[in-house]
Amino acid sequence: MKATIINIGDEILIGQVVNTNAAWMAEKLNQNGIAVDLVLTIADTKEAIVDALELAIARTDLVLITGGLGLTKDDITKRTLTDYFGMELKFHAPSFNNLQQLFAQFGRTPDDRYKVQAEMPDGAKVLINKVGAASGMWFERDGKVIVSMPGIPREVKYLMKYEVLPNLKMQFQFPSIMHYTVNVTGKGETDLAEMLTEFEQKLPSNIKLAYLPNSMIGVVRLRLSAYGEDVMVLETQLDHYIRKLPPVLGSLIYGEHKDTLERVIGQMLLKRKYTLGTAESCTGGNIAHKITSVAGCSAYYESSVIAYSNAVKRDLLGVKQETLDEHGAVSEQTVIEMARGTQKLLNVNCAIAVSGVAGPTGGSPEKPVGTIWVAVTENERIYTQKLQLGKDRLQNIERTTTIALNLLRRFLLDDLSNEAE
Amino acid sequence: MKATIINIGDEILIGQVVNTNAAWMAEKLNQNGIAVDLVLTIADTKEAIVDALELAIARTDLVLITGGLGLTKDDITKRTLTDYFGMELKFHAPSFNNLQQLFAQFGRTPDDRYKVQAEMPDGAKVLINKVGAASGMWFERDGKVIVSMPGIPREVKYLMKYEVLPNLKMQFQFPSIMHYTVNVTGKGETDLAEMLTEFEQKLPSNIKLAYLPNSMIGVVRLRLSAYGEDVMVLETQLDHYIRKLPPVLGSLIYGEHKDTLERVIGQMLLKRKYTLGTAESCTGGNIAHKITSVAGCSAYYESSVIAYSNAVKRDLLGVKQETLDEHGAVSEQTVIEMARGTQKLLNVNCAIAVSGVAGPTGGSPEKPVGTIWVAVTENERIYTQKLQLGKDRLQNIERTTTIALNLLRRFLLDDLSNEAE
Numbered sequence: 001m002k003a004t005i006i007n008i009g010d011e012i013l014i015g016q017v018v019n020t021n022a023a024w025m026a027e028k029l030n031q032n033g034i035a036v037d038l039v040l041t042i043a044d045t046k047e048a049i050v051d052a053l054e055l056a057i058a059r060t061d062l063v064l065i066t067g068g069l070g071l072t073k074d075d076i077t078k079r080t081l082t083d084y085f086g087m088e089l090k091f092h093a094p095s096f097n098n099l100q101q102l103f104a105q106f107g108r109t110p111d112d113r114y115k116v117q118a119e120m121p122d123g124a125k126v127l128i129n130k131v132g133a134a135s136g137m138w139f140e141r142d143g144k145v146i147v148s149m150p151g152i153p154r155e156v157k158y159l160m161k162y163e164v165l166p167n168l169k170m171q172f173q174f175p176s177i178m179h180y181t182v183n184v185t186g187k188g189e190t191d192l193a194e195m196l197t198e199f200e201q202k203l204p205s206n207i208k209l210a211y212l213p214n215s216m217i218g219v220v221r222l223r224l225s226a227y228g229e230d231v232m233v234l235e236t237q238l239d240h241y242i243r244k245l246p247p248v249l250g251s252l253i254y255g256e257h258k259d260t261l262e263r264v265i266g267q268m269l270l271k272r273k274y275t276l277g278t279a280e281s282c283t284g285g286n287i288a289h290k291i292t293s294v295a296g297c298s299a300y301y302e303s304s305v306i307a308y309s310n311a312v313k314r315d316l317l318g319v320k321q322e323t324l325d326e327h328g329a330v331s332e333q334t335v336i337e338m339a340r341g342t343q344k345l346l347n348v349n350c351a352i353a354v355s356g357v358a359g360p361t362g363g364s365p366e367k368p369v370g371t372i373w374v375a376v377t378e379n380e381r382i383y384t385q386k387l388q389l390g391k392d393r394l395q396n397i398e399r400t401t402t403i404a405l406n407l408l409r410r411f412l413l414d415d416l417s418n419e420a421e
Numbered sequence: 422m423k424a425t426i427i428n429i430g431d432e433i434l435i436g437q438v439v440n441t442n443a444a445w446m447a448e449k450l451n452q453n454g455i456a457v458d459l460v461l462t463i464a465d466t467k468e469a470i471v472d473a474l475e476l477a478i479a480r481t482d483l484v485l486i487t488g489g490l491g492l493t494k495d496d497i498t499k500r501t502l503t504d505y506f507g508m509e510l511k512f513h514a515p516s517f518n519n520l521q522q523l524f525a526q527f528g529r530t531p532d533d534r535y536k537v538q539a540e541m542p543d544g545a546k547v548l549i550n551k552v553g554a555a556s557g558m559w560f561e562r563d564g565k566v567i568v569s570m571p572g573i574p575r576e577v578k579y580l581m582k583y584e585v586l587p588n589l590k591m592q593f594q595f596p597s598i599m600h601y602t603v604n605v606t607g608k609g610e611t612d613l614a615e616m617l618t619e620f621e622q623k624l625p626s627n628i629k630l631a632y633l634p635n636s637m638i639g640v641v642r643l644r645l646s647a648y649g650e651d652v653m654v655l656e657t658q659l660d661h662y663i664r665k666l667p668p669v670l671g672s673l674i675y676g677e678h679k680d681t682l683e684r685v686i687g688q689m690l691l692k693r694k695y696t697l698g699t700a701e702s703c704t705g706g707n708i709a710h711k712i713t714s715v716a717g718c719s720a721y722y723e724s725s726v727i728a729y730s731n732a733v734k735r736d737l738l739g740v741k742q743e744t745l746d747e748h749g750a751v752s753e754q755t756v757i758e759m760a761r762g763t764q765k766l767l768n769v770n771c772a773i774a775v776s777g778v779a780g781p782t783g784g785s786p787e788k789p790v791g792t793i794w795v796a797v798t799e800n801e802r803i804y805t806q807k808l809q810l811g812k813d814r815l816q817n818i819e820r821t822t823t824i825a826l827n828l829l830r831r832f833l834l835d836d837l838s839n840e841a842e
Binding site: 012014019023024027037043212285288289291301303304306346394 | 459766781
């Protein structure tokens with residue numbers, strides 16, 4: 001089955017908004033075995049909508065339209081579609097009931113303007129939108145399906161998940177698909193592709209490997225998708241190839257599916273009944289921010305010191321003045337003393353300490369921008385690493401955060417001891 | 422002039438990548454008086470490219486194509502366009518020279534595969550891409566312009582800025598356009614639209630107001646665009662309306678153009694020769710992260726304590742045990758003592774202290790999720806505020822960060838003294 005996505009919205013055409021609906025929908029459709037052939041972004045006019053619709057129906061079997069609905073939109077989309085399919089707008093009681101329920105949550109009742117909003121084309125299947133005011137519409141012509149939804153991402157996700165995909169699955173026959181995602185850090189897309197050359201060559205034609213990199217923070221998601229008829233067969237087959245990844249990628253893998261480094265570390269600390277504190281200089285609180293973005297982190301996360309100034313490194317963390325004088329704030333000796341000072345000050349098992357030159361200025365010939373030292377500790381054990389990153393301040397901060405978190409993960413797994421990185 | 426943007430790329434159709442090129446290009450084109458009529462995302466096949474091209478040429482005067490170029494792409498796009506315009510591929514020395522220069526930066530020389538990459542359609546204007554390997558191509562037919570560029574955002578930006586827009590301006594007559602952006606926080610888009618109803622009604626038809634909200638962090642950019650013939654006239658006219666905004670919006674405005682709250686505060690602190698420290702509980706380092714994302718912040722930013730646990734609030738920041746027992750960690754009294762403790766511990770003029778329930782769990786009937794206290798200080802002066810936000814942990818962290826930074830800004834401006842918010 002081939003699909004067209006049509007996004008109606010001036011805000012996309014004038015560049016106010018990035019079209020995230022299209023990406024999310026394309027991913028979901030592909031995961032369900034529906035190939036997206038074309039994505040169209042058009043203006044909220046009758047002419048543009050009809051032109052796009054004719055093009056889409058001519059080329060594909062499924063047309064998913066988002067946007068152009070709602071009180072402030074003058075209902076051009078709804079009227080155009082209703083006319084196009086030779087229908088008429090009629091008051092639709094379930095849509096109005098849904099509106100009343102939404103309003104009731106805020107102790108209000110919808111006024112008469114909303115009676116117009118609850119008018120729906122009389123021959124269409126109406127998709128009740130429990131998270132928003134505008135219902136979706138499902139039209140059919142010559143075995144093809146045309147669906148119209150509001151443009152708000154949360155409402156698109158709701159309608160796709162609970163109405164559009166289940167209805168498509170009831171009406172059409174789709175191949176079975178299974179996905180498995182493994183999350184990797186420490187190597188870029190190109191290096192990973194080289195490491196996985198043989199693995200990819202041996203993949204059967206019904207299993208695809210996709211690389212989903214996030215270069216800002218320095219992680220890559222690898223997604224294996226298996227397509228076929230029988231779910232049981234797919235599961236066995238996918239499982240066979242999943243097992244081949246760890247021998248190739250080793251501890252580059254930090255998790256699967258929705259795992260993040262900060263969540264994985266949280267689980268490891270919980271299991272060991274450990275507490276964690278951080279001492280950050282150049283990352284300026286970003287490591288702490290990542291750790292505390294995990295709900296429930298207070299069970300293992302104690303506190304942090306952001307030691308931007310040397311005075312704080314010395315007075316609060318106990319870094320020796322001689323160390324700062326002799327080695328400088330960006331040095332192995334300083335991060336060791338910062339980490340040890342954090343363990344002592346906050347009385348924690350584990351510490352992460354970072355000091356470096358984030359840039360874009362502040363470098364020297366011996367310590368150019370991007371020179372960063374990291375230390376991680378587990379009780380008495382300690383491990384340090386020197387990084388040499390680029391010149392982009394924000395990217396240096398984000399990547400150092402990922403590397404430092406990953407270093408703690410590998411250190412706790414005892415995966416670093418024999419390494420000279 | 423009307424334009425179509427065509428993005429070629431399977432990675433967009435399978436949802437691996439969000440189409441950021443289209444948004445950036447649409448914004449730039451609109452800023453230059455070119456309306457975007459249609460955005461098409463298509464697969465990297467000859468048929469799809471020709472279909473899209475015919476549709477685009479029929480509807481618009483300018484067609485900008487990105488993607489589908491480069492060594493790994495089998496050159497389908499270049500071959501299809503060359504055939505479509507009845508041209509032939511010939512070795513293009515300036516493109517190969519450019520490649521040699523790019524390789525020389527890494528001490529390498531391009532091998533023979535790159536001779537093919539330097540082949541260009543013989544009748545097209547070649548746009549040398551100084552930041553990437555694939556040149557752009559400029560075709561013309563019946564007074565319409567069709568441009569093909571690589572898909573990498575950095576290369577699109579380079580070619581648009583230094584080749585496409587300058588060439589268009591030489592060849593066509595465009596209206597003059599001037600933009601002015603004012604950055605606002607403290608009210609949402611709907612409230613702002615209500616406050617600005619009269620302002621908008623009085624705008625002449627050649628001046629448009631656009632709302633560019635970022636609801637995650639809680640700021641709105643308001644962009645005024647003036648279109649006309651004479652730059653001098655536009656400047657005077659735009660200036661007239663810019664002056665009308667502060668009387669309506671007051672201190673909701675925190676900056677203009679690329680100003681961020683953290684940059685504005687940095688300038689204010691520098692001017693006053695003040696130093697700043699932060700004590701964060703529920704924001705977990707995000708305020709510090711924002712402040713330290715500004716290059717040069719070490720001139721005023723001292724350090725921070727992330728006091729997640731009560732022990733650290735007490736032992737490090739000197740919050741009294743009685744205060745924690747009587748009022749709890751999330752209370753006005755606690756953030757006052759945290760702020761005062763920060764000033765004392767770090768010896769700074771200004772402090773920001775935050776304590777709250779970020780969620781999604783941890784709330785109580787008296788202090789539900791989203792209850793957050795903020796204190797800001799300037800030497801002896803202190804100001805506190807209670808927030809009641811939603812249930813989304815990350816949004817609570819981001820919005821509290823914005824509100825806390827804005828509170829310090831307004832407090833330093835002496836804009837809060839008579840207010841009972």
